[in-house]
Amino acid sequence: MVRALEKYIRPGVKSTPFCPGCGHGILMGLILRAIDDLKMDMKKMLFVSGIGCAAWIPSPHYNGDTLHTLHGRALAFATGAKLYNPDLCVMVVSGDGDLSSIGGNHLIHAARRDIDLKVICANNMIYGMTGGQAASTTPRGSKTSTTGEGNPYRPFDLCKLVEGAGATYVSRFSVTQPISLIQSIKKALLHKGFSFIEALSPCPTQFGRRNLLERPEDMIKDLIRRCILEEEAEGLTEEERAEKIITGEFLS
Amino acid sequence: MASRWVKSPFPKGTYYFSGNEAAAEGAIAAGCRFYAGYPITPSSELMERMAVRLNEIGGVFIQMEDEIASISAVIGASWAGARAMTATSGPGFSLMQESIGYAAFTETPCVIIDVQRAGPCTGQATKVGSGDIMQAKWGSHGDYQVIALSPWSSQEMYDLTLRAFNLSEQYRVPAMVMADEAIGHLRETIRVAAKVEVWDRKKKKGGAPFDIEGEDGVPPMPSFGEGERLSVTGSTHDAYGFRKTDDPKAHARLVERINKKILNHKRSIIETEDYLLEDAEMAVVAYGFTARTSLYAVKRMRKDGTKVGMLRLKTLWPFPDEAVAEIGKKVKKIIVPEMNLGQVAGEVKKYVPCDVISLSQTNGEVIQPDTIMEMLRKI
Numbered sequence: 001m002v003r004a005l006e007k008y009i010r011p012g013v014k015s016t017p018f019c020p021g022c023g024h025g026i027l028m029g030l031i032l033r034a035i036d037d038l039k040m041d042m043k044k045m046l047f048v049s050g051i052g053c054a055a056w057i058p059s060p061h062y063n064g065d066t067l068h069t070l071h072g073r074a075l076a077f078a079t080g081a082k083l084y085n086p087d088l089c090v091m092v093v094s095g096d097g098d099l100s101s102i103g104g105n106h107l108i109h110a111a112r113r114d115i116d117l118k119v120i121c122a123n124n125m126i127y128g129m130t131g132g133q134a135a136s137t138t139p140r141g142s143k144t145s146t147t148g149e150g151n152p153y154r155p156f157d158l159c160k161l162v163e164g165a166g167a168t169y170v171s172r173f174s175v176t177q178p179i180s181l182i183q184s185i186k187k188a189l190l191h192k193g194f195s196f197i198e199a200l201s202p203c204p205t206q207f208g209r210r211n212l213l214e215r216p217e218d219m220i221k222d223l224i225r226r227c228i229l230e231e232e233a234e235g236l237t238e239e240e241r242a243e244k245i246i247t248g249e250f251l252s
Numbered sequence: 253m254a255s256r257w258v259k260s261p262f263p264k265g266t267y268y269f270s271g272n273e274a275a276a277e278g279a280i281a282a283g284c285r286f287y288a289g290y291p292i293t294p295s296s297e298l299m300e301r302m303a304v305r306l307n308e309i310g311g312v313f314i315q316m317e318d319e320i321a322s323i324s325a326v327i328g329a330s331w332a333g334a335r336a337m338t339a340t341s342g343p344g345f346s347l348m349q350e351s352i353g354y355a356a357f358t359e360t361p362c363v364i365i366d367v368q369r370a371g372p373c374t375g376q377a378t379k380v381g382s383g384d385i386m387q388a389k390w391g392s393h394g395d396y397q398v399i400a401l402s403p404w405s406s407q408e409m410y411d412l413t414l415r416a417f418n419l420s421e422q423y424r425v426p427a428m429v430m431a432d433e434a435i436g437h438l439r440e441t442i443r444v445a446a447k448v449e450v451w452d453r454k455k456k457k458g459g460a461p462f463d464i465e466g467e468d469g470v471p472p473m474p475s476f477g478e479g480e481r482l483s484v485t486g487s488t489h490d491a492y493g494f495r496k497t498d499d500p501k502a503h504a505r506l507v508e509r510i511n512k513k514i515l516n517h518k519r520s521i522i523e524t525e526d527y528l529l530e531d532a533e534m535a536v537v538a539y540g541f542t543a544r545t546s547l548y549a550v551k552r553m554r555k556d557g558t559k560v561g562m563l564r565l566k567t568l569w570p571f572p573d574e575a576v577a578e579i580g581k582k583v584k585k586i587i588v589p590e591m592n593l594g595q596v597a598g599e600v601k602k603y604v605p606c607d608v609i610s611l612s613q614t615n616g617e618v619i620q621p622d623t624i625m626e627m628l629r630k631i
Contacts, residue, residue, distance in 0.1 A: 010481065010483065012492075012494065042481070043477070043479040043481070044477055046332075046476045046477070048328070059483065059485060059495075060483040060485070060493060060494055060495065063481055064481060065476040065477065065480070065481060065482045065483075065484075066482070066483050066484065066485075067328065067331060067476070067482075067484045068483075068484065068485035068486065068487065068495075069324065069327075069328075069354070069486065070324070070350055070351060070354050070486055073320065073321070073324040073351065076316065076320065076321035076322075076324035076325050076328070077324045077325065077327060077328035078328060079288075079314070079316075079321070079325050079328065080286065080288060080314075080324065080325030080326060080327065080328030080329035080330075080332065080334075080336070081328035081329060081331060081332040081476055082328075082332075083286070083312045083314060083325075083329065084285075084286050084312050084328075084329040084332040084333065084334040084336070085332040085333060085475075085476065085477055087477060088332065088476055088477050105317055105318065105321075106317065106321055109316075109317040109321070
């Protein structure tokens, strides 16, 4: 983390809690850059998170109010706080398992209500903290500690899911697209309504090592290679398209 | 931290209210301005009245997607500064348990009204029961305390809901009103006073929100947005909310304090009422709706010359151990009529040397005075 952003870190916080090669540290910095660019007042910012690696991005590191809740329930806690005090800028930062598996029902209902919550879903496509089990976002065929032969099921397309449920700002970017991701977080911060950003984040420890992407740089390179914009996908064959991840702003 | 007297939001007078309606008014009088809930029989009228009343007076009402979301939104709102509540019945109360543990561990004031119905499971949704008494205390994992009150009239649905809010704010603990279907749907006259006493949560700028401040063991509680840069977590934490997930001392200290801060004050929390106990040789220990039919039975038996009295438990948790022990010294036999298989009878047995007879009924109906009198004659 650069010195200029240290003012956004809670005094007393020491080293990052993330594994080597984890993308969450990058995301932690990118969110703060967006906040810094917009000169947001941290005293009026509430960061709500659930349980899992990504829930530690804001809690306790960010120097605003942080609410580290129960597994899956971040959006329900955030809804209560935002409705009672609309002056708070409420950002929910949590993982894919937290927000879309155990918390999936709260996700679609929060999107439906279009309450002004800024949701950043750090998607590493796996349960990292508990030892690399399959998530609702794990790609079909991927190996995890509970799908040794490869995941037999389809993953959620989280952006389509929340768009269908009524979100009013939706985007997907990878931590390997830092400038786009910062711009998108800024848009979400300025947007009035339910905003959802799927931030793809590599997990070499639990995902990569089981899926031939053992070294952190392998996962980063893989994301750079696979993440393309919607317009870039237009000329591709179905086969070429299948291994790509479409990124961009889908609803703004 | 102190209490203050405020003008009742509902004009002074007498009203004809159902228990559920009276509880909603008690909440409003206590300053409740946030309600999140999910429909469930037999508590739904309470939520419907809150929807109307909070709209009238400028509070926040939201119907959530389930009971887990409801109690979670209540906790979020409480940290945003609200006096907040939800109401439910057995199945919803089961769903709420994890978040109730969160509220206990993060010391979040909130009120939960459980209008109990005949369980287990979906059971008989429209019928009465009181099978959630142990769940109120032990429903979430780990060791923690809650406060649970037991109303026996529409008046007490008003009074004890108000008190639940006050105790919850005073001790930073989840407080429950363990009503039942019979009380929730009972219509009777209640009195509303011109002024009500309300407690405000303790504030101290820069104070540690999660460790002992002062003799009562209850730390100050800032709200989000006050510039305190709060760190709230359901993991084990230190005085300022930093996670301490592998520090044995921090864990032991926190668990001990959240339990002691309630148990050390149990004398000011617990309320019981004695009826005809002075010369009694037998006692009925009862709570909730069953205390009404018990009192009728006790008075009838007195007319026949039987020396019987009644102890009514207005507070269920922390358990009124001293009041129960006192009765146990005086009488030869205690009967505990209740609409479950002896949940409170088992507690009573812990504190008395005399015989304790459990009069259980789990058929979805209230226990008739005749049933209680029959038992009193038999023993």
